[in-house]
Amino acid sequence: MIDQLLHGNVAFVAGEFKPNEEYYQAIATQQRPKVLWIGCSDSRVSEHQMTGSKPGTMFVHRNVANIVAFNDVNISAILEYGVVHLEIEDIIVCGHTRCGGIAAIEDGVHENYIADWLCIATGAKEAADRIAKERGLSREEKLAVLTEENVKLQIKHLKNLALIKNMHAKGSRPRIHGWLYRVETGTIDVLVDGRSGKASPGLTALA
Numbered sequence: 001m002i003d004q005l006l007h008g009n010v011a012f013v014a015g016e017f018k019p020n021e022e023y024y025q026a027i028a029t030q031q032r033p034k035v036l037w038i039g040c041s042d043s044r045v046s047e048h049q050m051t052g053s054k055p056g057t058m059f060v061h062r063n064v065a066n067i068v069a070f071n072d073v074n075i076s077a078i079l080e081y082g083v084v085h086l087e088i089e090d091i092i093v094c095g096h097t098r099c100g101g102i103a104a105i106e107d108g109v110h111e112n113y114i115a116d117w118l119c120i121a122t123g124a125k126e127a128a129d130r131i132a133k134e135r136g137l138s139r140e141e142k143l144a145v146l147t148e149e150n151v152k153l154q155i156k157h158l159k160n161l162a163l164i165k166n167m168h169a170k171g172s173r174p175r176i177h178g179w180l181y182r183v184e185t186g187t188i189d190v191l192v193d194g195r196s197g198k199a200s201p202g203l204t205a206l207a
């Protein structure tokens with residue numbers, strides 16, 4: 001596998017880097033991404049590939065189940081560097097189908113750190129439990145609702161961080177978007193449109 005990765009780099013340099021030398025030399029001097037991506041660590045969810053973007057487009061933070069935690073100095077530092085120094089205009093919180101983290105939130109896990117981490121999404125589980133009970137949803141349908149509720153909850157967490165709250169008191173930047181990536185089709189659904197500030201009907205409405 002390691003050889004495959006290194007051969008892949010040789011192909012990248014020949015087929016992508018060299019033909020676009022000017023672009024890569026420009027970003028080698030200074031990155032100027034205008035989007036901050038908050039996504040899941042899942043190996044299938046590659047933000048630059050799924051959006052057809054070149055390196056340098058997005059500042060990226062990924063963790064299990066795309067969670068925004070209040071006491072996470074990692075995401076806080078990324079956010080501060082992103083919005084203050086890079087002047088990020090848009091933040092995308094992206095969940096995805098078939099997420100192992102979401103299934104673990106639904107089923108419960110006992111591994112120490114994973115359980116503690118997923119606890120941050122408890123509010124989404126409560127909302128999905130309520131919706132599933134009201135509508136008599138199947139497990140698959142409920143996981144879809146939970147995935148969407150988790151994206152919405154993490155956007156709420158993001159908006160409640162003092163850094164973002166203070167910026168929003170002065171203006172509309174950074175705009176915050178909620179997306180869902182479908183690993184079965186490669187397509188993106190917009191759950192929350194940060195351009196209008198409105199939530200899309202999304203899966204919850206369709207369930």
Ligand SMILES: [Zn+2]
Pocket residue numbers: 040041042064065066096098099100101102
């Ligand atoms: Zn995931």
